[in-house]
Amino acid sequence: MRRIISVLVENEPGALSRIVGLFAQRNYNIESLTVAPTEDETLSRLTVVTDGKPETIEQITKQLNKLIDVVKLVDLTEGAHIERELMLIKVKAHGALRAEIKRTADIFRGQIVDVTSGVYTVQLTGTGEKLDAFIDAVGESTVLEVVRSGVTGIARGEKVLSL
């Protein structure tokens, strides 16, 4: 089962390596991982997408909680939540393709953020599925380079993950 776990960690050197190391050491999957400082400069927020049986997910959350640097965590997939991923994608854009790419980007509410005579760089946000769909729509043969941020997420409603 795919889960999105949001973790508040102390903004300390080595904290990230403890978390990544835990996943490697205990043979847990990491599908994606994002991390950045928060509005509280002593904390970083990390979002990890993982996959496993319910008892494995339970162990993952328990083992993460055991790390001294982990302050708090929540499994976002347990409730209603919003997930987003950012993609920057460089595609061929010449001749008839140029207008076609522009139209497709508009449909997906993407923005063209860099232009050359033969190449568009499109910025797109959404769920992983939406980003996959865009790649399909423009056609893999036109894709030159893709960079994706990995998933970040937040719970819907009044629930907040904070100290």
Add this chain to the structure above:
Amino acid sequence: MTEGKQVELLSGADMVVRALADEGVEYIYGYPGGALLHVYDAIFRQDKITHILVRHEQAATHMADGYARSSGKAGVALVTSGPGATNTITGIATAYMDSIPMVVLSGQVPSRFIGTDMFQETDMVGISRPIVKHSFLVKRAEDIPEVIKKAFYIAQTGRPGPVVVDLPKDITDLTKKFPYEYPGKVKIRSYNPPQKGHTGQIRKAVDLLMKARRPIIYAGGGVVLGDASDQLTRLAKQTGVPVTNTLMGLGSYPGTDDQFVGMLGMHGSYTANLAMHHSDLVLAVGVRFDDRVTNSTSKFCPTAKIVHVDIDPASIAKTVPVDVPIVGPVLSVLKEMNDLAVASAGAQDKEALSNWWKQINEWRSGQGGLFPYETAEGIIKPQQVVQALYEVTKNDDAYITTDVGQHQMFAAQHYLFNKPNRWITSGGLGTMGFGLPAAMGVKLHNPDATVACVTGEGSIQMNIQELSTCRQYDLGVKVINLNNQALGMVRQWQTMQYSSRYSHSYMESLPDFKKLVEAYGHVGITVTEAKDLMPAMEEAFSLKDRLVFLDVAVDTNEHVYPMQIKDGSMRDMWLTKTERT
């Protein structure tokens, strides 16, 4: 800094040593080197802490570990950067697997050179990361007192474990001084070990325990670490429930008591393993359902409800599903259970319990005791040596350490511990070379105590250099070497599962241990005849202040039984070489 109060100015190196003293540390075990020279100079200039110079850094960690297991307080090792640090890894992992409080202070190259592959540089925080409870790389000298306070706090609270503090050489600079104050306590917002179990869950557990018809208490190292032996004994006594101990839990319940059915698991007693298998309620306290206990988890205790008490939530339902989980310190949880059990004593089905005991006693007497074995004319059986050791030391409140292998299992089976913290063995990691330095750590802190290391000729050679340390500090430990001229446990598996192809389990060119220990300035006694065993054992322990190495030639072909059969349930065991359940 308190205003008006005279504030002491200390260098980083002096702060390290002073902080340890203020933490109440008496002994540290270590080995100097370039990155630690400032700290060693600070040690030279004070007299609050005694430094013990080991011969190999691994032994420093095992000494700290042995002390910790016997006292419940964190042991401290001090090692230099690079190889000094890497040599501690086995000792740190040993402590980690058995949840032993330990603080390892490692030297590091100066901050500005970190990452340049400087002479004797290694990423200690990185290399130890998977085997520590936590670690610190100290960045500023001013932080030293607080970091050391935090290290001890983390190591000794909750589920204990080792903590590494890496000290770059520049922060210990003797010429730079800082105001020193040792914090009385520290708070770490992200670390709040549980203080109490959930009362509703505890009530449920007691209810199940009182209603059970075939209950058993399965108690482990957590009871020893959590200082809960008295409460465990009280609960067992007032409910009349049988008790089995894990390897790590030996001593948490009196080994000579009739309600004790022996160790359980791979080499556990027939009685304990059968009682577990047939029970309808397992009260698991301070245990982790280790593979050496459960055998196949899918066949584990098929008719039992399981109550699991542990301070570490990650231990619960890790390998075996649990019916009533209770997260909390075993001491307070058992105390609550005891109080509730008194109130609901009437609920117990005494008749069912008495039938259960009838069954257990049949298993026990049918086997001729918990760990039966056959003796043979003209051969010393390793079990006989452990029994002789027990006979000679049983009234001395002795501490027994072991190495790893057959001798460890024989000691666990045949030495009966009536108190916690007396049985000191590497259970989780199974570290050969642990026994002698661990015994040294115990002896140093308990100079009048009887301390013996049960070992084998394989294990003892993994840290035999420490005989030199024993000489330097007059550590009169006794070493009981069950010398079967083979790596016994490996050989046993090769006999049973590899058609007796003894691949590298045979040791050629063993030293003459008597001469060897004499060369180190100790007493060596060799025993080859059964009739000499008891007199030699008595002689060894009569030489109170000397290290005596008793080298006993034991049967090479003896196996440890019972031995659980792979992929089976708890009751599937080999009982002798030819007989199985």
